[in-house]
Amino acid sequence: MKNADMILDQVDVVKLDISIWTSSKKLRAEDLVLADGSRLPPEDLASLGTKKTINPDKLKEFNRIKKEAERICLESGTRFIGGFANPRTEISRITQELDALSKKFYQERDLFLASYTADTEEWIRCHAEFGDAIRRAIEPVGTVAAKLRFDYVVFRVSKPEQEESLERRALTMSEQLFREISQDANQIIDRSFVGKDSVTARALNGFRRIRDKLDSLGFLDHRCMPVVDEIDSVLDLLPKSGPYNGVVFHSLFRLGLLLSDPEKIKRHGSGLLQPDTVIDSDIELEDDLDDQIIPDADSTLADEDIVQQPVLEIITDTEDNDLGEQPEVQIESEVDDLPGFDAFLAKYDSSKEDTITQEPLEAAEPFVPSDALLGLVENVLGSLVDDVQVTAKAVTQVADVTPVESSSEDDREDIDDDDLVESEETAESTDFWF
Numbered sequence: 001m002k003n004a005d006m007i008l009d010q011v012d013v014v015k016l017d018i019s020i021w022t023s024s025k026k027l028r029a030e031d032l033v034l035a036d037g038s039r040l041p042p043e044d045l046a047s048l049g050t051k052k053t054i055n056p057d058k059l060k061e062f063n064r065i066k067k068e069a070e071r072i073c074l075e076s077g078t079r080f081i082g083g084f085a086n087p088r089t090e091i092s093r094i095t096q097e098l099d100a101l102s103k104k105f106y107q108e109r110d111l112f113l114a115s116y117t118a119d120t121e122e123w124i125r126c127h128a129e130f131g132d133a134i135r136r137a138i139e140p141v142g143t144v145a146a147k148l149r150f151d152y153v154v155f156r157v158s159k160p161e162q163e164e165s166l167e168r169r170a171l172t173m174s175e176q177l178f179r180e181i182s183q184d185a186n187q188i189i190d191r192s193f194v195g196k197d198s199v200t201a202r203a204l205n206g207f208r209r210i211r212d213k214l215d216s217l218g219f220l221d222h223r224c225m226p227v228v229d230e231i232d233s234v235l236d237l238l239p240k241s242g243p244y245n246g247v248v249f250h251s252l253f254r255l256g257l258l259l260s261d262p263e264k265i266k267r268h269g270s271g272l273l274q275p276d277t278v279i280d281s282d283i284e285l286e287d288d289l290d291d292q293i294i295p296d297a298d299s300t301l302a303d304e305d306i307v308q309q310p311v312l313e314i315i316t317d318t319e320d321n322d323l324g325e326q327p328e329v330q331i332e333s334e335v336d337d338l339p340g341f342d343a344f345l346a347k348y349d350s351s352k353e354d355t356i357t358q359e360p361l362e363a364a365e366p367f368v369p370s371d372a373l374l375g376l377v378e379n380v381l382g383s384l385v386d387d388v389q390v391t392a393k394a395v396t397q398v399a400d401v402t403p404v405e406s407s408s409e410d411d412r413e414d415i416d417d418d419d420l421v422e423s424e425e426t427a428e429s430t431d432f433w434f
Contacts, residue, residue, distance in 0.1 A: 004159055004167035006299065010219050011092050014073050014154050015083035018105075020062045021147035053137050054123050058112060062148065065105045069152075072097045075209065076216035078177040081157070081169060087216050091154060098152050105150035112148070116141050174221035177214075178262040184210055185259035193253050198245035199401075203252070204238070207231055210259060223269025231255065256337035274300040302362075 017024045027048040031136035070084075077086030086094060115262055124131045159166045183204065211231040218224040238248060329403055331431050 004170040007170050007173065008157050008159060008166075010087060011077075011080075011085040012088050012154055012156050013080060013083040013085050014077070014091070014094055014100075014152060016066075016069055016073065017149065017151040017153065018066045018069060019147055020066060021144050023052050023054040023056070023059065027051045028133075049136060051133060052114075052123075053134055053139070054119050054278055055126075058119055061108050062105065062112075063100060065108070065150070069098060069101055069150075072101070074180065074213070076213055077179055078173060078213075078217060078220075080173055080176070083155075086175060087219075090216060091287055095154065102150045102152075105148075108149045109145065113141055116144060118432040174217075174224070175262070177220060177224075178265050180415055181210055181214065181265060182260050182262045185256050189253075189256045189260060193249075193256060198243040199252060201242045202245075204235065204242075207235060207252070207255065207259075211235075215399075221269070223266050226269045226271065227259070227265055232256070245385055328385065364423060 027050055073084035073086065076090045077084040102200060120134075124134050127134065157166070159170070188203060188206040192199045192206070211228055214224045214228045218228065235249055237251070244252065258268060
């Protein structure tokens with residue numbers, strides 16, 4: 001944080017002295033017309049308010065000039081002890097603009113005073129029922145002229161020794177600056193962004209005024225310049241002409257949201273906040289979900305960083321397990337598709353030829369059939385031999401029969417296909433047995 005003396009040495013204070021006659025007068029009980037039985041509340045309970053002695057529209061120009069003077073002082077400055085603290089380099093420009101504005105103010109005052117009497121009479125005619133109440137409150141022209149005044153004063157502030165109040169106010173000047181910036185930004189958002197999808201180049205003027213103000217008062221706080229750089233980076237990327245919509249519109253909208261909160265301005269100036277994070281928490285959650293990669297079902301998983309599922313390994317021990325015992329199932333605690341492979345590679349010697357040693361099989365004991373099995377085999381073989389002999393005898397008798405002459409071609413056509421198939425099967429049987 002900067003020293004108060006360093007801040008006060010770089011600023012001058014401009015104090016405006018602008019007085020505008022309002023034509024408001026206190027309303028009196030005799031000015032009211034009450035119905036029968038009605039009565040006014042006591043003064044300690046309610047106030048009767050005010051009455052106007054001239055049309056308020058006649059004074060609008062004076063109010064506009066006063067606001068313009070405040071805008072000139074706030075363009076590069078901030079409010080401070082009843083005035084506007086500005087860099088000393090800006091004082092010359094400010095005084096020139098205030099002098100021109102003062103001249104215009106007194107021109108408008110002369111015009112107003114010239115028609116003052118006629119304007120009051122016109123106001124009475126518009127409210128004839130309360131004409132007497134208005135006339136009783138009318139002020140002379142000279143009094144009104146004295147109450148319409150435009151002036152200013154420029155002075156320099158120095159901190160007296162052993163005094164902390166001024167130092168405290170000087171060190172909080174940046175807080176006032178950030179509040180004014182947020183007020184201006186909120187006006188820009190309400191006027192140019194809310195309910196719209198595009199903005200014109202006019203909206204950019206508001207951002208440029210904010211930027212210039214922060215730049216001129218950058219010595220108040222080190223957090224001002226990072227915000228100035230942020231505004232420059234956004235405005236420099238814009239097209240030369242508008243209207244601005246789409247991505248450009250949202251970029252300007254985000255900038256306005258950043259500038260609309262004094263705390264966000266300070267946090268961004270301190271490097272703790274980026275403009276893209278000034279969004280609703282729901283939108284942040286959606287962005288986090290979008291950043292997650294969802295693998296395609298058809299993609300090949302070849303990345304070594306992919307975690308594999310645990311592998312089931314069935315370990316059997318023929319020596320310890322009985323015939324009906326279930327094998328033990330173990331789950332590997334570590335992710336390894338080839339257990340022991342790393343140890344094997346460590347001991348492997350490529351110079352030696354791998355050989356597979358197979359133990360000789362033990363000779364099987366000779367099979368000795370039982371007597372009952374031998375008798376059963378003899379009976380089956382004897383029965384089979386008898387059947388073969390009977391069949392051979394039947395075939396021999398068929399071969400001895402005189403063959404029948406073959407029929408003509410016409411007679412063949414009358415033979416069914418089934419008869420032909422049956423004859424062929426008989427011939428094949430004969431060939432087989434012979």
